Amino acid sequence: MGCAIKFTPLLDLGPEQPVCGLLEIDNVTLLMNCGWSEQFDEQLLEPVISKLPHVDAVVLTHPDVYHVGALPYLIGRHGLTARIFSTVPVRRMGQLAMQELLLDKRAKKVLRQLQQ
Structure with a gap:
């Protein structure tokens, strides 16, 4: 008796790029990471968003934007409710990384406004 295992890459654009994939084991679907790039291009996430209704759980492996960056967006804007x-x-370093990125983006925005 065996089990069916299938992995489908959803985002994998090379080194230092977002990483996300679906790992299906029998009838369980795991979202492996939910990375995003620092440009926060929403269109990049379309393959991920289309699979969210089938996701049973999310597994995070690294604490950087390329592995966890889309998690807050997927929860807040697309209703991701699967266990993480x-x-x-x-978890803790991922939270810190995302907070630092947000603060950096805000600081750059303020600097651009001051320079105008």
């Missing part, structure tokens, strides 16, 4: 699994360091 990660180690404590990945």
